[in-house]
Amino acid sequence: xAGVSQSPSNKVTEKGKDxxxxxxxxxxxxxxxxxxxxxxxxxxxxIYFQGNSAPDKSGLPSDRFSAERxxxxxxxxxxxxxxxxxxxxxxxASSFPSWASGGSYExxxxxxxxxxxx
Amino acid sequence: xxxxxxxxxxxxxxxxxxxxxxxxxxNSASQxxxxxxxxxxxxxxxxxxxxxxxxEDGRFTAxxxxxxxYISLLIRDSKLSDSATYxxxxxxxxxxxxxxxxxxxxxxxx
Numbered sequence: 462x463a464g465v466s467q468s469p470s471n472k473v474t475e476k477g478k479d480x481x482x483x484x485x486x487x488x489x490x491x492x493x494x495x496x497x498x499x500x501x502x503x504x505x506x507x508i509y510f511q512g513n514s515a516p517d518k519s520g521l522p523s524d525r526f527s528a529e530r531x532x533x534x535x536x537x538x539x540x541x542x543x544x545x546x547x548x549x550x551x552x553x554a555s556s557f558p559s560w561a562s563g564g565s566y567e568x569x570x571x572x573x574x575x576x577x578x579x
Numbered sequence: 580x581x582x583x584x585x586x587x588x589x590x591x592x593x594x595x596x597x598x599x600x601x602x603x604x605x606n607s608a609s610q611x612x613x614x615x616x617x618x619x620x621x622x623x624x625x626x627x628x629x630x631x632x633x634x635e636d637g638r639f640t641a642x643x644x645x646x647x648x649y650i651s652l653l654i655r656d657s658k659l660s661d662s663a664t665y666x667x668x669x670x671x672x673x674x675x676x677x678x679x680x681x682x683x684x685x686x687x688x689x
Contacts, residue, residue, distance in 0.1 A: 494676060494677075496679075502681065503666075503679050503680060503681035503682065504623070504666075504679040506671075506676045506677075506678070509675045509676050511675070517673070517675045517676070520676070552622055552623075559670075559673075559674035559675060560610075560674060564611045564670065564674060565610070565611040565670035565674050565677060566611075567613055567625045567628060568625075568677055569625070570622035570623050570624070571622060572621070572622050573622055
């Protein structure tokens with residue numbers, strides 16, 4: 462079946478410009494996550510959406526970062542006034558919702574968007 | 580203490596070798612544990628979940644020690660295709676995110 466898709470696959474932008482990254486999760490997965498991975502670094506959690514609940518934005522690095530999820534499916538991550546340190550691969554993942562007891566299902570990742578800020 | 584710590588390696592082994600990766604995590608409330616594999620410039624992909632009783636999938640065996648907050652992955656009879664970065668993953672206390680270690684790099688040579 463179709464996996465998580467992301468667009469664009471690559472984005473080069475000038476410092477100070479805004480960018481929008483898109484994620485289309487696996488059908489039926491109500492949980493959606495954004496991460497970023499800088500060169501040679503681990504994955505950094507950014508934001509989590511689950512159904513109609515308020516998103517967990519605790520990982521967003523600054524108020525230049527925002528994300529929304531419309532209709533419980535597609536999500537858009539927006540970075541305003543991009544800086545060079547924003548250059549990274551932005552990964553989206555989806556999964557079934559977390560358990561009420563605090564457990565988690567495995568997440569399935571999209572191919573990522575490689576963002577380069579010049 | 581970092582949330583998830585792994586030896587970064589690299590581990591360089593010949594084909595057929597057995598190799599073990601270790602991982603420690605700091606949050607005793609974590610309930611879900613995984614090993615993911617990430618190939619160069621690719622997205623992470625689930626290798627296997629880790630269960631309290633330990634579990635095996637072909638040449639791969641995962642162990643969890645909750646008391647020590649320690650997770651391991653054993654790869655037997657290494658193949659060239661096993662060359663990748665292996666990520667130790669635990670969920671956060673709220674169950675809203677997975678916390679990834681920085682990964683251990685494995686290189687299998689002929």
